[in-house]
Amino acid sequence: MSRTSRMFLGFVVGFVAGAVLLTVMRALVGLSPLAAIPALSAGFTPFFNALAPLLSAGLLLGAVGLMLGLDPALGLARGLVGMAIGFVLGILLTHFVRLGLGLGWDAESAWVGGASLAPIGFLLGVGALSDWLKWTRGMHTPEQHGPPAGRPAWTRYFGFDQNHKVIGVQYTVTGILIMGVGGTLAMIFRTELAAVGRQFLSPDAFNTYISLHGIIMIASILLGIGGLANYLVPLMLGASDMAFPRLNGFAFWLTVPSAILIIMAIFFGGWDTGWTGYAPLSVRGPIGINFFMIGMFYFGFSSILGSLNLIVTTLKMRAPGMNLFRMPIFVWAILSTSLIQLTATQFIGLSFLMVVLERNLQMGFFNPAEGGNVILFQHLFWFYSHPAVYIFILPGLGIISELLPVFSRKPLFGYKWIALSSMAIALMGFLVWGHHMFAAGIEDALRVPFMYSTMLVAVPTGVKFFSWLGTVWRGKLFFPTPMLFVLAAIAVFLIGGLTGPPLATISTDLHLHDSYFVVGHFHATMFGGFVFPFFAALYFWFPKITGRMYNERLGQIHWALQTVGFYTMSLTMARAGLLGMRRRIVDYDPALGVEGMQLIVTIAGYIIFLGVLIGVYNLWISAKRGQVAAINPWGSRSPEWQIPSPIPEHNYAEPFEVVGDPYDYGLPGSVYVNMSPSRGAAASTPAH
Amino acid sequence: MTAEAHTPPAGGISPAKRLQMNRLGLWLFLLSETFLFGGILAARFYLWGATRPHLDQILGLSVTAMLLVSSFFINRAEVAIKHDDRIEFLRSTGITILLGLLFLVGVVGLEWRTAPVNPATGGEFGIYGDVLFFMTGMHAFHVLTGVILLGVVAYLGYKGHFHARNFYGVEAAAIYWHFVDLVWVFFYPALYLMGVAVGPGH
Structure with a gap:
């Protein structure tokens, strides 16, 4: 049998097995088995709602079958x-412990x-x-190099x-795949929201999809950052690999x-709390909440170990x-991000662990009837989840600062300020979590300090904007796709920045809280x-990773659609929020007059x-059939651009030596x- | 982490540098763990405030003493292996493991059963029980991890893997053990000493 037919057979068998297994599992947890899928003639809503989990289970196990057939x-097949x-x-x-x-x-x-x-079984597989298991028996294991x-x-x-x-590519591709799942979910519930009235989603399905969209996109962002950091940091530092390759x-x-x-x-009733999983709703909701929380617990473990590795590598x-002040600015961004990730992540693990314990061991941390306190969950949760948004954006802002000088042919304006502003944002991020709770009934004495600390974050962020303006000022700009994405990132992030202070101010936040303004x-x-800089980085380093050039025209189309679509979506959402549109609801009052805006947001989302x-598609097709790229198509000074593409297994043939500042573009x-210190001062700065 | 020192230098990293990196990695891991236990302590103060349940003071003091003394013995083991004294290393590691197990018996075996917050003994469950079980449970889980690590280290030491020039495995396990001990130094007063004792007593 050919490989293709084995894969096809594996998928079909897996799909059927998934559907059968789901029916059994749902019967076990006491939900209605899916034996009866209503006929389409009975209306699209019950049909879709019954079919969606079945399809997902089939696709999941179908993918397992596909891998086994392949x-x-x-490793992936054995892990599953x-x-x-x-x-x-x-x-x-x-069950036996309970017995x-x-x-x-x-x-x-x-x-x-x-x-x-289950994750431990996966890791063993x-x-x-x-x-590590061999080490406990005193066996020696060499580091593995090259393909198996x-x-x-x-x-x-x-x-x-x-x-x-390899790990960097694994992270990035997984991130993009998961982004596809999260984006598809968004398209489903945006279609539902396009008009007043319930179209085809049940409220439970809607709640599950928005919750999944949120957490899956967060996972996707963390994976994307993991991809960029793992691929680039050792290269930029001149290391042959990360500090702990096995870890x-x-x-x-x-x-x-x-x-x-x-x-x-x-498959287990979904969950209806949104990605924040607030108690007490998360304590009462369906079984699916456990899966979300345990999944995030393990994901957090991965974040902690990944950032530990990056910090040791950098230092x-x-x-x-x-x-330290000759490191590429992206490495500074990753260092600040990693410091947050290493420490704050423990708190989301802690808050989710407490909910799982409360659900399964009848504890009462968040139950006032038992002497618990609901607000405690929010404190623990936001102590991670606010710094988390700085985890998401700092690497992206680092990418902007990294690419702007290359495409402006000018030194980065205020290098030290940029480096330290990343660190300042990271540290301030720990002091602002209460601004998510202005409307939740936290202690009055805490609200004003949190308002001011939140406002303070605007200062280091403003430093970055000044530096970007100073960098492009009177530069010799050129505009290939990565530069387009960088400029769009700055413009879009500006919208995010300007809508921030009204939410940080208590008086306006009480009006805007939980509205579409926050969503926008x-x-x-x-x-x-993240998203714009991430694509900028993908297009920028694509020729280095694959050795081939992406299609410039398709890149420009991608950029134009994403930029126009996003501006429309974000501003319209903010407008609908100002008019009183609540977030996270499946239907809305036509009297609000936001139906037209909802339609615009949906169309913009499709775009x-x-x-x-x-x-x-561009990246996929160009990786296979793109033109062979020059070694250094952008004229970058960074060391990874001075060696062949794709990069050899051990990166640099010989350790290089840093003799100047990283961003002195255009300074004669x-x-x-110095790429080969052993052969004297053979300079590597490109002409320009 | 235990056997990292067995691996030869890779990618031009000298053994001395490898040791520095391992140490930094371990300390960063402990920094991360500090936030976990800090969060648990914060939850304790948020929920209990200036009160605490009636707990057996003699038992609390005894398990605390065992853990503190165990830190002395694991340090002794580390010093011994750095001087190639394998017998003393094995003896001290063994005593540490024993004290760690006694601590677990004291907390999980005795305190959990006899505390007046345990519904099984007619106590009132409530938030006092929840926080007590959560704090001691999370800490006991780490003590158990430490005991397993020390078991691996003792086994490898018995087989002759560690000596004066290769002791990082012992050092790492010892530092982890000290850390778990240090956490208890904060947990003990938070559970047994601070605030006014309320609720059913002995």
């Missing part, structure tokens, strides 16, 4: 099998036990723990690999079972001559701070979606790195 020896075994073992273990305590079968505890062990022995090179991307470039692979493979768990929530593995603001910061699809005679 190559059963792939391990995950299923971990699930079963966890369910059995929980030992004299308790009977409990569906929720059983699934929680299964979900807790994929091989992320093999070396006797197997084609592409297989290393589907298994446990220790090379930072690096481990951290990536932890994200895959976590993402699967989060998506699995859809200990810099090339000779590269002191938040999406502007995420698009300006963005189309733009991103074209972008992904300036040199950043």
Whole structure:
């Protein structure tokens, strides 16, 4: 049988198995089995709502079958099998412990036990723990280099690999895939919202989709950042790899079972709290909430280990001559981001763990009837989740600062200020979480200090804007796709920045809280701070990663659609919010007069979606058939552009030496790195 | 992490540099853990305020003493292996593991069963029970991890893997153990000493 037919067969078998399994699982948790899917003639709403989880389960297991058909020896395929075994073992273990305590079968505890062990099964299956387990028996394991022995090179991307470039690609591709899932969910509920009245989504399905959209996009952003950081930081520092290559692979493979768990929530009644999972609603909601929270718990573990790795790499593995203030600005951004991620992530894990305990062990942390306090959840949750938005935007702002000088042929304006402003935003991020709770009934004495600390964040952010303006001022600008995305990022982030202070001010926030204004603001910061810079970075480093050039025309179309679509969407959302449109509701009052705006937002959303699809198609097709790219098409001074594309396994043939400042574009005679210090001062600065 | 020192230098990283990086990585991990336990402490003060449940003071003091003494012995083990004294290393590590297990028995085996907040003994569950079980449970989980790590280190030491020039595995396990001990130094007063004792007593 050919590989294609095996893959097809695997998919079909997996799809059927998923549908059957889902029916059994739903019967076990006491939901109605899906045996009866209503006929389409009975209306689209019940048909769609019954079909959606079935389709998702089928697609999920279908993907497993596809992987097994592709190559059963792939790490990913083995990991998925391990995950299923971990699930079963966890369910059995929980049940036997309950039997030992004299308790009977409990569906929720059983699934929680299964979900807790499943990622460990996945990691054992994929091989992320093999070396460490050997160490406990005193065995010696060399670091692994190159593709697995006797197997084609592409297989290393589907298994446990220790090379930072492979892991960077794994992170990025997973991030884009997950972004596709989150974007599709958004298109579904935006279609529902396009007109007044209920179109085809039940309120439960709507709640689940907006919640999933939120958390999946957050996961996707964290994966995208992981991809950029893992690929670029060792290259920019002149290291051959990250400080802890095994830990690096481990951290990536932890994200895959976590993402699967989060998506699995859809099969267990979904969850209706939004991505924030506020108690007490999360304590009372369907079983799916456990999957979301356990998934995020493991995802957070991965974030912590990944950032630990990046900090050690940055502090200990810099090339000779590269002191902290000669590091590329992107590395500064990643360093600040990693410091937040390393520490604050514990708090979201803690808050979610407490909810899972409250649900399953009848604890009462957030239950006033037992002496608990609901506000405690919000404090713990936002102590991570506000700094988290700086985790999302700092790398993107770093990309903007990194690319602007290249395309302006001028030094970066105020390098030290930019570097330290990232650090300042990171530290201030810890002091502002209360501004999410102005309307929640927190202590009055806390509100005003939180308002002022929030306003203060505008200062280091303003420093960045000044520096960007100073950098392009009287530069020799040129506008390939990455530069277009950088400029759009600045313009979009400005909208996010300007809509911030009205939300930070208590008096206006009480009006705007939980409205579409917040949604517009938040999406502007995420698009300006992450999505646009992320695509800028993808287009910019694409020729270095693949050795081929993307299609410039398709890149421009992607940029135009995304920029126009986004501006329309974000501003219209903010306007609807000012008129009183509440967020997170499936239907709205026609008397608000926002129906036309909702339609515009939906259409704008489609345009963005189309733009991103074209972008992904461009990258996919160009990686296979694009023109072979020059080694340094942008005339960058950064060391990774001075070596062949794609980059060799061990990066640099010889450690380079840093002899000047990174961004002295256009200064005659300036040199950043000496690529071969052993052969004297062969400068590597490109002409320009 | 235990056996990192067995790996040869890769990518031109000297053993000395590798050691520095391992140490930094470990300390960053502990910094991260500090936020976890800091969050738990914050939750305790948010929920209990200036009160606490009636707990067995003798038991609390005893388990605390065991953990503090165990830190002395793991330090002794670390010093011993740096002087190639394998017998003393094994003896001290063994005592540490024993004290750690006794601590677990004291907290999980005795305190959990006898505390007046346990509904099984007719106590009142409520927020006092929730926080007590959560704090001691999260800490006991880390003690258990430490015991397992020390078990691995003792086994590798018994097989002769550690000596005066290769002791990072022992050092890492010892630092982790000290950290878990240090956490208890903050948890003990928060649970047993601070605030006014309320609710059912002995």
